Amino acid sequence: MSVKYLTLMTFICCLGRIQGDLAKCRFFGSTTVLTREGEHARLRCKLCNASTPLALSDLQTHGFNISWFSNASKVGHVQFSGNRSRITLEGTSLGFWPTFVNDSGNYVCSVSNGTYNIMSAVTTLNVKKNKGLCHDDVYPFSQHIGRSIMLPCPKLEDYSDKKENIIWLKDCTENVYTGDMYTIQKVQEESTGLYMCVLPLQNDGVQYNVTRTLNLTAKEYVEPFEPKLIYPIDEQIELELGGKKELECKAVMGKEAADFCLLYWNFNHNYLISSGDDEVYEGHNRIITEDNRASMIRTLVFVRIKREHLNKAFKCVLICHDTQQIGNIILLEKGKGDTAPVVLLLIMAVAVCIIVTVVYVKFKVYFVLCFRDFISRDESLEDSKEYDAYVLLLKSNDALLSANEETFALELLPAILEEKFGYRLCIFERDVLPGGASANDMLSYINKCRRLIIILCAECLAENSSMYELMTGLHQALVNRLIKPILIEYNPVRDVTFLPQSLQLILRSNRRVKWKSTSLSQNSYFWKKIRYLMPAKHI
Template identity: 25%
Template sequence: SFLVKVLLIPPLQLDCCCRSNSTLQVIAKTSLRCFEPEESSVMLLAHIEGRIPCPGHACYNNTGVVWYKKNRLVSIARESCVEDGELHLCTVYREDTGVFYCDRRITEQGVAWVFRRAVHVKVIPFTEANSPPVVKYPAANMTEEVELGQPHNLSCEVDFDFEVNISRKVEWFMNYGGDMDNMTLVDTERHEEVFFSDIKVTQTYTIKEVTPQHLKHAYTCLAGNTVGNNNVTIKLKEKEQVIIFSTIVDNKMNCLVGVPIRNLGIILHVKWVELQLIFRSRFQFGKDDEEKEFDVFVSYVWTGPSAEAVEMQSREEPIEMRLTRVLEDQWGYRVCLLERDILPGGAYTNDVVLTINRSRMLICVLSAKYFASSNAVFVLESGVKALLQNSALKMLLIWTRGTSASFIQPEPPLPKLVQRALKVLPSLQWSTDAPSTTARSFWISLQKAMPADGARPASRVQ
């Protein structure tokens, strides 16, 4: 490493506009007496006097020291003086932060040199924090609203005093069941904004997917420095949509809420997604003018014996087989079955979405095997998403073999949207052990739920 030497021979002559000559030599740093690193820095407190030493000043017989900042003489730019080589600032200002240069005239081996050294100056308001951190957000004991199944960020915004020896810290803890003695540190991300006299820290804990379990816990933001600590604890609650129904509510709305509320004004606290599904699945707010290729798309997972076994044993025909036969042969609907009517070789997800868009209605025959099939669950979830986007689509769930929404606990768990939809979508219950009157009632209810136009005159289902 060189300061500037490898003696240039012949010496380089630099001609300036004034035609004065200077000799430039490059010399190794270690060849200098009192060798010091070229980097030098100093911290000065604002609003009092300060001194900036010139590095290596005592090593030579100096004939004078001149100080510069940004190529301007400090003695001209501001009130100052030089005492024994040090720059003495009568009052230090915030704007004094920057690089200062000291030029010294030294004599080495009979040659007069101008030797320049740089000093990095940083002006600080104080060396130690004067007060504990202040948590600006969240407020103590507040509650944040969240949506189940969605990500959520918990942010803690804290103001710290400036300090030289950094001691500030911000951490998020999860308190299981709200127990303050059962706290676990969670992973977070930090963002800092540094100002002259304070530092603003934002510490964020990201919940990738909010579950009902998160609503049972409390969350504590702890901030501290050498002076003291502060903490804030908050909880989460599910976001609710308040819908106000006033004046007269007709018979359809009575069926919707399940209680007689005619001529009453009520406030329903319901989840927004469920509310949308209830309205869109039970009321047609508009007609779909686009001609559909299919009247109904039937989705099921085969759970019964083979068709040949059914015929040989003369047993009751499984609903998966009988439903399609009744819809097509007796009622005249155009039915779509993925395994029968969709050409193989395409992407399954695209085929499902396109088939739903080409159908007026989606019927899902639900069973334990249906919920264990990821492909079948995808059909159901795609239908729910389509229903939320298209008020003309109809959906119907047919529960079989003793299954019901309250007993479905598949592994892995169903998507949150599907779990919500199972509770509110129109449904029918089918059982092979039901009396004939119950079976007849099932077919009558199914026929009423089907699209009104497009089918041939209905024949009686035996």
């Protein structure tokens, strides 16, 4: 005797000894099979005394017989114990090829070994007249407009191996798909209607159909209203000590969500539930509904405000299914509001001003040059001056140094300012004709220029031949204010006490530029500072 057989016998004995009486299996837990006349239908055998269906495939091998009974006829029960011309016993299922209206009724199956009978629950077969393609009985489906849906062909568990042959008809006439499930990627108004799924089956060379009708409806999608705490968020309220006060915590949510949300007050991690003599407690929860929205309100009552209530957070907590929100209220004594935010704001404002000032002072040259280039300003068009700058070289008695300084003044300076940036320079050694260097001629040349560039490079200026030019230019710059000076310190001046007072004044001003070994590049700070001090000129 096999293990499977012993297991089945033990299970049958535990289910109860039912002695061949059909009435002992009550008609509960029934299922209904809907079909139309002329279509195929299949009834499954499910044992009513089992919490789950038994595996019935091998019952006949071990001496068990499966019989079907119907009370459809008025003369009594009809037993189907084997194949008939139209109604067939297919394993543990009963097949109709096809169904007729008079097949409607209740069906049960019996598993018996001659001693014990196990009866199935009732299966009701409802066969209706075939009045057209679409069924009167439909399976309802719905989806929001703009969303996708997969339509299954309902109650075809017995035909899982043949579902790929299902034919889908829209409004029962238009063939839209062939396969297991029909997918609509984006439901629209025109997608609604009746859908029929047709499963064709062959029996003895004749085709029969199993059909189901689905009714698809579409509706506008309404975004669910998310629960939200309205008040308080982070509040500060000034109150008088000893006074009475009521504060409201308010939250809004969808009407359906109101039953699943909780709103309460919390202070120092304690619930504020009234015990009759509390100085502070929470009132009853109120819910106000309007359209599809609900407002939930919970009151916090202060019978008498004490000092221990001040400067501490009273928390209002909203808890819903998938969200938790907390709002705070801090009580302050009236007239003694917290000035810390104001002080902090003032400190931040002062700090910002200092930072902006430092940045502007440090990068003022770059800002001004960028602004000039942006607006393409050209100051040389605003007057009748012939030159942008008069170059005055204060020569040293040191021949070697003088040679370097002259090279800078006569070659490098004009090469950058004239050729790269478009300025026009008046250089005494280059532009003043020999024999024409009288005092009046020098003054006339200086008056034709917008800037006076003084190249300072050594200390020994007491007997310098350019001293007259220097004094003339300084007089024009500092006394008459007809020209602005630019002082280039080519070599560091270690002792400035022997210089004229007017030149010392310029050395201490912002119109002084120091030459460095890194100043050769035209993008160096040296040339940017020179351009900043020179008249604005569109390159």
